[in-house]
Amino acid sequence: MLIQGRSCGQVEIDERQVITLPKGLLGFESFSSWALLDSSQAPFYWLQSLDDSDLAFVILDPTLFRPDYKPDLSPADIDLIGSPKDEELLVFAIVTIPEDANLMTANLQGPLVINRNTRRGLQSIQTDTVFKTRHYVYQELAALGNNQEAK
Amino acid sequence: MLVLSRKVQEKLIIGDGIEVSILEIKGDSVKLGINAPATIKVFRFEIFQAIQEENRLAAASTTILPKLNLKAKQAD
Numbered sequence: 001m002l003i004q005g006r007s008c009g010q011v012e013i014d015e016r017q018v019i020t021l022p023k024g025l026l027g028f029e030s031f032s033s034w035a036l037l038d039s040s041q042a043p044f045y046w047l048q049s050l051d052d053s054d055l056a057f058v059i060l061d062p063t064l065f066r067p068d069y070k071p072d073l074s075p076a077d078i079d080l081i082g083s084p085k086d087e088e089l090l091v092f093a094i095v096t097i098p099e100d101a102n103l104m105t106a107n108l109q110g111p112l113v114i115n116r117n118t119r120r121g122l123q124s125i126q127t128d129t130v131f132k133t134r135h136y137v138y139q140e141l142a143a144l145g146n147n148q149e150a151k
Numbered sequence: 152m153l154v155l156s157r158k159v160q161e162k163l164i165i166g167d168g169i170e171v172s173i174l175e176i177k178g179d180s181v182k183l184g185i186n187a188p189a190t191i192k193v194f195r196f197e198i199f200q201a202i203q204e205e206n207r208l209a210a211a212s213t214t215i216l217p218k219l220n221l222k223a224k225q226a227d
Binding site for chain 1: 198201205221
């Protein structure tokens with residue numbers, strides 16, 4: 001199907017890229033239909049709304065900077081996305097990129113979790129206070145031994 | 152909004168099986184006990200608000216994506 005994306009313009013996608021978030025995202029509850037798109041810059045992906053072409057989020061695999069990150073899913077979460085097996089669970093952190101990209105942050109308190117089998121997902125609120133809405137990605141990568149800054 | 156007065160040790164029932172107890176009142180702080188089915192999620196409102204706010208900021212991110220150099224990861 002042909003869709004309109006915020007960053008990519010018109011693009012053809014496969015129906016397997018279409019994700020349903022029955023509860024939307026917090027603050028964006030009425031947006032349930034989304035697509036997962038590759039970005040021009042790995043390892044980022046786009047979560048593109050299919051209801052509003054101007055609405056899209058940059059997302060990232062949080063284990064790139066937190067290798068042991070595993071969100072805790074409540075029974076209600078699991079119910080909503082249809083009891084994923086471990087290998088069926090996709091986990092993404094939503095990324096905020098300010099003007100100075102060195103200050104890019106990732107949200108580990110509200111990860112996006114998707115059952116790749118049912119292609120249903122949700123933003124799962126984490127109650128573990130270790131996880132914040134703003135983790136500085138470059139700082140955490142540096143702590144892991146990746147010496148770098150935004151280019 | 153429904154407004155109710157409760158004393159310490161008193162309770163409220165909300166819907167089917169959500170029980171809220173007033174456990175302790177100390178100064179301007181109230182300690183609540185909540186019994187709810189596992190399918191009902193209970194969060195501090197601030198967490199909810201913080202994630203909403205961050206989502207709004209994230210939605211306004213630039214579409215020019217920075218480079219992430221993941222050498223150490225690839226060397227694993």
